[in-house]
Amino acid sequence: MGRKAGIMRVNPKAFAKRTRPCLSEMLNFLACLKKANFNDDGCMQEKKALQTCMDLQAKSGKSHNTINYHLQRISRMMKGQ
Numbered sequence: 001m002g003r004k005a006g007i008m009r010v011n012p013k014a015f016a017k018r019t020r021p022c023l024s025e026m027l028n029f030l031a032c033l034k035k036a037n038f039n040d041d042g043c044m045q046e047k048k049a050l051q052t053c054m055d056l057q058a059k060s061g062k063s064h065n066t067i068n069y070h071l072q073r074i075s076r077m078m079k080g081q
Contacts, residue, residue: 022053 029046036042 021057022050025050025053 025046029043029050032043032046033040040047
């Protein structure tokens, strides 16, 4: 089920559900490249969609709800005990 880390239990399945924001755009672009014999001139629409998605992701920034963020927060609480 989970692994014990000291007195905490960490469920590894909970951290496997990550979002992959530009996955569909990237797969569409790669499929188009394969159809166009790896010539990106024929895939400008897919290339532009992928670039737009990547630009939006770069502007949005990272969320602080990563496992390292939570482990640091919990370790600070445990030090106070």
